[in-house]
Amino acid sequence: MAKVYYLNCPKCEFRYYVGEPLVAIPNFPTQCPKCHHVFQLEESPTWTGPGTSGGLATDLRRKQS
Numbered sequence: 090m091a092k093v094y095y096l097n098c099p100k101c102e103f104r105y106y107v108g109e110p111l112v113a114i115p116n117f118p119t120q121c122p123k124c125h126h127v128f129q130l131e132e133s134p135t136w137t138g139p140g141t142s143g144g145l146a147t148d149l150r151r152k153q154s
């Protein structure tokens with residue numbers, strides 16, 4: 090069963106989701122379907138990815154800082 094993760098575009102705040110296979114790719118850029126802004130998953134103000142269970146998102150934040 091495919092999991093999805095919700096994002097908010099940091100530019101226009103449009104809310105959408107991405108499938109788990111995309112989230113699993115390190116530093117994978119996502120594109121807002123509304124304003125077409127391209128950004129990294131962890132730039133979403135409401136990133137609710139796998140970080141809470143200790144995983145990818147935490148790892149990405151470390152690389153970022």
Ligand SMILES: [Zn+2]
Pocket residue numbers: 098099100101102103121122123124125126
């Ligand atoms: Zn947007």
